[in-house]
Amino acid sequence: MARWRDRVAASDPGLLRLAAGLRTVAAISLTLAVLALLGADVQHLVAGAIAAMVATFAIREKQRSRQAVTLALGLPTALASVSVAALLGTRQVAGDVFFVVLIFCAVYGRRFGDRGTTLGLIGFQVYFLALFVGVTTDDLAGFCGVIAVAFACGAAARFVLVPQTPAAILERLRQAFRARLAQLLDAQLELLDAGPEDVDKALEHAREGTARLHETAMMIQGRLEEGTSDEAVARLVQRRIADAEITAERLGLLLLTARGAERADTLTMHLPGAPLPESGRLPVRDEALDTLRRDLTALQLLVRQPLADGAGTARVRNRLLGYRDEENLPVASPDVQDVFRGLGEAARAVLGLRIALDGPQDESQDSPETARSREELDAEDAAIAAEEETRETGLRRPTTRAAVQVAVGSSLAMVGGELLSAHRWYWAVLTCWIVFLNTASTGEILVKGSRRLLGTVLGVVAGILLAGIVGHHTWTAFAVVLLCVFAMFYTAPLSYTLMSFFVTAALGVLYTLLHTYSLSVLVLRIEETALGAACGVAAAALVLPVHTDRRTNELLTTVLDRLTDVTSAAVDQLSGEPPAELLDLARDLDQALADLRAATQPLTHPVTPLRTRRDTAQYVVALLETCAYHARSLAATAELLPTHPSIAADPRLRGAGRRILHNIGAIAARVAGEPGTAEVLTGPSIASLLKPGGIGTPRYGRVTDRVLRHLQRLDEAVLGLARPLGVPVTRPLGVPVARPT
Numbered sequence: 001m002a003r004w005r006d007r008v009a010a011s012d013p014g015l016l017r018l019a020a021g022l023r024t025v026a027a028i029s030l031t032l033a034v035l036a037l038l039g040a041d042v043q044h045l046v047a048g049a050i051a052a053m054v055a056t057f058a059i060r061e062k063q064r065s066r067q068a069v070t071l072a073l074g075l076p077t078a079l080a081s082v083s084v085a086a087l088l089g090t091r092q093v094a095g096d097v098f099f100v101v102l103i104f105c106a107v108y109g110r111r112f113g114d115r116g117t118t119l120g121l122i123g124f125q126v127y128f129l130a131l132f133v134g135v136t137t138d139d140l141a142g143f144c145g146v147i148a149v150a151f152a153c154g155a156a157a158r159f160v161l162v163p164q165t166p167a168a169i170l171e172r173l174r175q176a177f178r179a180r181l182a183q184l185l186d187a188q189l190e191l192l193d194a195g196p197e198d199v200d201k202a203l204e205h206a207r208e209g210t211a212r213l214h215e216t217a218m219m220i221q222g223r224l225e226e227g228t229s230d231e232a233v234a235r236l237v238q239r240r241i242a243d244a245e246i247t248a249e250r251l252g253l254l255l256l257t258a259r260g261a262e263r264a265d266t267l268t269m270h271l272p273g274a275p276l277p278e279s280g281r282l283p284v285r286d287e288a289l290d291t292l293r294r295d296l297t298a299l300q301l302l303v304r305q306p307l308a309d310g311a312g313t314a315r316v317r318n319r320l321l322g323y324r325d326e327e328n329l330p331v332a333s334p335d336v337q338d339v340f341r342g343l344g345e346a347a348r349a350v351l352g353l354r355i356a357l358d359g360p361q362d363e364s365q366d367s368p369e370t371a372r373s374r375e376e377l378d379a380e381d382a383a384i385a386a387e388e389e390t391r392e393t394g395l396r397r398p399t400t401r402a403a404v405q406v407a408v409g410s411s412l413a414m415v416g417g418e419l420l421s422a423h424r425w426y427w428a429v430l431t432c433w434i435v436f437l438n439t440a441s442t443g444e445i446l447v448k449g450s451r452r453l454l455g456t457v458l459g460v461v462a463g464i465l466l467a468g469i470v471g472h473h474t475w476t477a478f479a480v481v482l483l484c485v486f487a488m489f490y491t492a493p494l495s496y497t498l499m500s501f502f503v504t505a506a507l508g509v510l511y512t513l514l515h516t517y518s519l520s521v522l523v524l525r526i527e528e529t530a531l532g533a534a535c536g537v538a539a540a541a542l543v544l545p546v547h548t549d550r551r552t553n554e555l556l557t558t559v560l561d562r563l564t565d566v567t568s569a570a571v572d573q574l575s576g577e578p579p580a581e582l583l584d585l586a587r588d589l590d591q592a593l594a595d596l597r598a599a600t601q602p603l604t605h606p607v608t609p610l611r612t613r614r615d616t617a618q619y620v621v622a623l624l625e626t627c628a629y630h631a632r633s634l635a636a637t638a639e640l641l642p643t644h645p646s647i648a649a650d651p652r653l654r655g656a657g658r659r660i661l662h663n664i665g666a667i668a669a670r671v672a673g674e675p676g677t678a679e680v681l682t683g684p685s686i687a688s689l690l691k692p693g694g695i696g697t698p699r700y701g702r703v704t705d706r707v708l709r710h711l712q713r714l715d716e717a718v719l720g721l722a723r724p725l726g727v728p729v730t731r732p733l734g735v736p737v738a739r740p741t
Helices: 002-011 013-037 042-057 064-087 092-133 140-161 166-193 199-227 231-258 287-304 311-322 334-358 368-386 400-420 426-436 442-470 474-491 496-513 519-542 548-574 582-599 611-639 652-671 686-690 702-722
Strands: none
Touching (some): 002 013, 013 199, 042 064, 042 092, 064 140, 166 199, 166 231, 166 334, 199 231, 199 582, 231 582, 287 311, 400 426, 400 519, 426 442, 442 496, 496 519, 548 611, 548 652, 611 702, 652 702
16 A cells, blocks of 8 residues: 555655646536536536636646635636627627737736736636637626636635645655655666666666656755745755755666676766666675665665654664765675665665654664764754755746737637638637747747647547537536546646647537537647647747747756856865855756756657757757756765765865866857857866875865765766867867776
8 A cells, every 4th residue: 555655646746736637627516516506508517617627727826825816816807808708709800809919918927927827828718718608798797607606616626625735735745755766766676686688678767767756856846935834944855855866866876887897977877878887797696785685675665664663664774874884884896885885875865854854753773873874964954954045036938029929820820710710710829829838949839739739639539439429418528528627637747748639529528518519620620720830830930939949058058057056166165165055056957957858859859850969959968967966966965064074175176176167167158159269178087186195195085085076977077068069179288188987
C-alpha cells in the first residue's frame, strides 16, 4: 500500500492534476443537478456545464482569499460578456469587431498578473459560450441566471467539495519529493546491478528520475511562500530540498564512475545518448559491493518510511552516516569508496529533510557520527533563522505584442471561418486564441497548433463513436462529457494532444445533446481548427514576429547571466566574502533553464527536418544543465561555510573561478550579439590546484577538493558551450591547455 501511495504521489506531484479534474467535474455535476431541479432545458444545461468549467479552470491564484475575490469579479465580467454577445448577435460586423477587441483586451490583460489573465479568459470564453449555444436577447435573462448558478457551484466545488489549501498542496508536494527521491534511488540501484545489455536502459531510468526529482523541487520552490506561514521554515525546507536533490544526483554520478574505467562526465546524466564511461569493473560480486547494494536499499527504505522510528531504523541511519568519516569506509577501490562517501552525505541530507518536514526526532540511539550530523544541521538551522530575506519581483513578459498578434490572427480566422461556415466560424477564432496561450515564439505556436490539430482529428473519430453510443440519452451523454472533462484536465500538463482529443470528443457528445450533430459538423471542426492554427502561425510570423532563434537566444543569455550570478556569489563566499542568498540565485538559474528548455521544443521536436540543429540544441541544453548542477553544488557547499567544521574559506578559490566567469560572460556577449571580439580562454586545469603546494602551503581537504572538482567540471562544461555556439577559443602564450580530469 505504501508503494502504491508513493507511485500515485510521484506520478502527480501535489495531486494537482487529480484535484483539477475532480474540482471541475464536481462543479459541472453540481451545476447540472441544480439546473435539473429548476427544470432547465438541454440548451441551458449545456451552457451551465461550460460556464461551470470556465469558472473553475480560469482561476490561477494560489491563495484562497484571492481566488474568492477573482471569482466574485469574474461573475459580472461573464454577465457583461454574454449580454454584449446577445445584443450584437444580429449585428454581424459590430459583433465581429467587438470580438476582436475583446480578444485584444483579454490577452493584454495578462500584464496585470493572474487576476487580469483570469478575467480576460472568462470574458473570452463566455462570449464563445454565447455563440456556441446561440444566446439571444429574448432568453438572455435565463442564460444570465444559468451563469450565476454555474459560478456559485464553481465556488462550492472549489472551497467546499474539493478544497485545496496552499499548506496542504505543499505537504503533498513534499510527499511527492520523497516518493520521487525513493524512485531515483531505485533507478540508481538498477544502474549499479545492470549488465552490459541493460546499462543503457538503466541509465535512462536514472536520467528520468533525476529530471523528475528536479521538477518536484522546482514545484515546491514555487509553493513555499504561500504554503508556509513562517519565513524561516520556508527557507529551511528550501535548503533541505536542495541538499537532498544535489546529493542524490551526485550519488548517481559516483555510481557511474564506480562502474566504469574512467571518471563519469556530468553531461552523461543530462544528455540522452551520451557515451557511458568505459565499462571495467561493475557489476561484480565482492564484499564491498554487496555492502553497497545493501546500503543503497537501506537508504531507499529510510526515504520511503520517514516515520518508522525504532532500533532497526536507528542502526541503519547510524551506519550510513558513519560513512562520512574516513575510518568507517570499507576496504574497496577509491571510486567505490567515493560512492560510500556519497551515501553518507545522502543520508545526512535525508536526515535534514526529515527534521525539516517532520520536526524533532528521537535521538536516544544516535551514534557519535549521527550526533555530529545533527549538530551540524542544528547549526545550519540557527543560521537560516537569523538570515534576513530580500526578494525581487520578476520581469513580466511583453503582452502588447501578443495582444496585437492574437487580434490580427483572430481577424484572419474570423474571415476565413465565416467563408467555411456562417454559423460555426468561432471554432477557428478559438483555436487561434488557444495556440497563443503560454507561447512566446513562432516555433512554439507552430508546435502547439500542430498538436491541437492532431488531437482534434483523433477526437473527431472518438466523437463519432461516442455520439453513436449515447444517442440522445441526456444524462448518459453528460456522464460521458464529465469523464472527458476529467481526462482533459488530468492529461493537460502531460500532453496537449491528449487534452485536445478529449475536448473534441466531449464536443461531439454536446452537439448530439443540442441536436446539431452530424458528420459534416465534426469535419468542419477539423477544418476550422486547421484554419485557426494556420492564422495563428501566420500572425506570429508576420506581425511583430518573435522568431524561435531570437527567443532562445534571449533566454540563453538570461541563463548565462543567472549562471554568472550563482557562480560568482558562490566563489566569493567560498573565498571569504560575506554571505549571499545563494539558494535563491540557484533557483532563479533553474527557472531560467526551465524556460529555455520549453522554448527549444520547436527545435528538438522529433519530426523536425533540421536534425543537426536539433542535436545542437539538445547538446547545448544538456551542457547548461550540467553547468547548473555544478553551480547548485557550489552554492550548497558555500551555504554550509558558516556552520560546517570541515569547510573553511580559501582566498585562492577566487582565482580559480575568475576564468570561468570571464568565459561565461564572453559566451553571453556573443549570444546577445554585442559588438566586440569576445573570446573564451583556456589554460591550466583548475584541478591542478588539488596538487600539494610548496613548503608551508596547506593541503586542501576533501570537501575543498570537491569544490575544486565542481569548478573544474563547470570550467569544462563552459568550454564545451563555446564550440556549438560559435565562440572562438584562445589560449594565452605559454599556458598549457586544460585537460579534463
